[in-house]
Amino acid sequence: MIRVMVVDDEALIRSGFQHILEAAGDIEVVAAVPGGQAVRTAQERRPAVVLLDIRMPDMDGLAVLAELRRLPQAPVVAMLTTFGMDDYVAAALHSGASGFLLKDTDPERLPSLVRTLAEGGTVLSSEVTRTVVDGFLNAGPRQDAARRLQRLTDRERAVLAAAAEGLTNADIATRMHLSTGTVKDHVSAILAKLEVSSRVQAALLAERAGFLRPARGKEEP
Numbered sequence: 565m566i567r568v569m570v571v572d573d574e575a576l577i578r579s580g581f582q583h584i585l586e587a588a589g590d591i592e593v594v595a596a597v598p599g600g601q602a603v604r605t606a607q608e609r610r611p612a613v614v615l616l617d618i619r620m621p622d623m624d625g626l627a628v629l630a631e632l633r634r635l636p637q638a639p640v641v642a643m644l645t646t647f648g649m650d651d652y653v654a655a656a657l658h659s660g661a662s663g664f665l666l667k668d669t670d671p672e673r674l675p676s677l678v679r680t681l682a683e684g685g686t687v688l689s690s691e692v693t694r695t696v697v698d699g700f701l702n703a704g705p706r707q708d709a710a711r712r713l714q715r716l717t718d719r720e721r722a723v724l725a726a727a728a729e730g731l732t733n734a735d736i737a738t739r740m741h742l743s744t745g746t747v748k749d750h751v752s753a754i755l756a757k758l759e760v761s762s763r764v765q766a767a768l769l770a771e772r773a774g775f776l777r778p779a780r781g782k783e784e785p
Contacts, residue, residue, distance in 0.1 A: 566682045569611035570596040571628065572644060573620040577667065581615060581674070588675035599623035603631045611639050613681050615665065618643040618652045626655050633660050633761070640681045657768075660761035663687035683732030684751070686764050709773035715757040721775070723750040728767035 568591055570581045578596035585591045594609040599620040606614065614632060618625040625643065632641055642663035643656045653664060663686050665677060677687045716724065726736045733747045740747070751763065760766050 565590060565592045566613060566678060567592055567594045567609070567611045568678060569594055569602070569606060569609060569614045569639070571599055571602040571614060572617040573598045573622055577617070577644075584671045584674050585678060591675055591678060599625065599628055602628045603635075606632055606635060606639060610637060613678055614639045614641045615644055615678075616641055618645045618656060626652065626659060629656060629659050629661060642681055642687060657764060660765070662762055662764060680730070680732060683734055684748070684763070685730050685732040686767070688764070709769050712758045713770060713773045713775050716754060720750055720754050720757070723747060724754050724766060724770055725775075727751065727763050728770060
């Protein structure tokens with residue numbers, strides 16, 4: 565079972581996401597709480613994936629993201645967002661968010677997107693993040709990005725390229741004939757060598773360096 569926590573200040577949103585996800589059969593919503601309760605609840609219930617509203621009146625979603633990322637067993641965090649919030653999305657990207665979901669995501673696709681996140685993949689809503697991603701790619705010198713890429717071994721470059729396609733750790737392991745644990749170790753080494761905090765940032769930095777064709781992970785339509 566994939567343990568998920570939904571964080572949103574609107575009770576209707578929380579209950580709607582919980583109903584959709586739990587109907588999938590392999591997903592357990594261990595908590596559905598407003599922003600002010602998110603960090604304490606995550607410590608108690610230890611979700612694998614957190615769906616976090618990017619902007620809430622009682623506590624800023626970006627502040628919650630930062631605290632969740634500092635937990636000893638930090639969950640994968642995907643931000644729930646709407647159109648026209650590029651500044652918030654950009655900040656979340658730099659803070660290590662693993663994905664961005666529109667609040668009006670097709671209910672039939674939501675469970676598969678959560679599975680992708682739980683398995684180490686990324687989910688990017690192209691409609692929301694296109695401007696932000698383009699800005700990220702244009703920020704900073706390409707030479708610096710290329711210099712960081714040179715730190716990777718050939719095997720790590722291959723893992724990075726596969727991760728940039730949106731493949732999960734299990735998918736990469738199958739493709740490269742490795743164990744899932746070995747892939748996880750490679751991903752950890754890649755993040756450390758590239759000086760980034762998420763697979764999304766690693767893929768975007770590689771794209772900025774010209775190592776990849778444009779890659780956005782698994783996109784939400």
